[in-house]
Amino acid sequence: MEKKLTISAVEPLLDYFKKRGYILNALENALVQEKFHSRLYRKKQYVLQEGDVCTKFNFVVRGCLRTYNVDKKGSIHILQFAVENNWINDLGSFHGMKPSKMNIDAIEDTVVLQINYEDLISLYKQSPIFDRIFRVLIENGYIHLQERLLQNISSTAEERYESFLSRFPHLINRISQVQIAAYLGVTPEFLSRLRNQRTKVSQKT
Structure with missing residues (x-):
């Protein structure tokens, strides 16, 4: 059974929200403590492997992760690096509950705060601010993806x-x-x- 985090353990995430204009009340702070869980990934350890379903949304507290795909020739194509105060997951696999075509692993020893799909939906229902936070987060990620795609072709x-x-x-x-x-x-x-x-x-x- 996962242990509830202390307020200090989720402070980096609360600071992240605050710096983006989201001031949480006491109940919302308590929900973050309850729904998020801390995990350490050692260097080269997988967070997600191709073929598995992505079950966690990851916020990087310390360290560096990468998302990548390996083609049929064995070449690695990196889609994203995520360091402190960045989010990372396979969004299609996470929301579609389908096997991922990507891998996520640790380039350095990395500490993340994770939330699973059920707990994320629970956050949305218990406080509208979380629905807004993650909607903007996903929108910004989509904008960045469009910019990267355009840059790659032009x-x-x-x-x-x-x-x-x-x-x-x-x-x-x-x-x-x-x-x-x-x-x-x-x-x-x-x-x-x-x-x-x-x-x-x-x-x-």
Whole structure:
């Protein structure tokens, strides 16, 4: 049986809500304590494996997770990195209760706060603020996905790399160049050439 969390254990999540303008009352704070559960994933440990149903919505307290797919040739394609104050799951599998086509694993030792589908629906019913929070969360995720898809079909590899550096400077020293390449859709060798070219340009200016 999972133990109810202390208020300090869910403080990062409550702070996340507060910074986005959602001020919870005492009852809503208690619901967060009751419905969310903490879990530690060790580096390289799976949060979700392809073929399994995604049963948890994950909020990253500390560490880094990635979502990825492996194609028939064995190549890895990374869809998302999630570090502190980010959410991650396979939304289609979670809401559709169907096997996932993706994997989620830990790049670092990672602590998450998790909520399952039944408890999330319970939150919606017990307080409308949670329905609003997760609706906006999913909308923003969809917007980001559209932007990423458009970038992948209309931008050069150089432009995608510059965008990655601009949007995720906090990730540069936390993930390998191989993983950045898998996120950008280029080979590690090509990314290495891009980095060298960028370094030469910066040295001249």
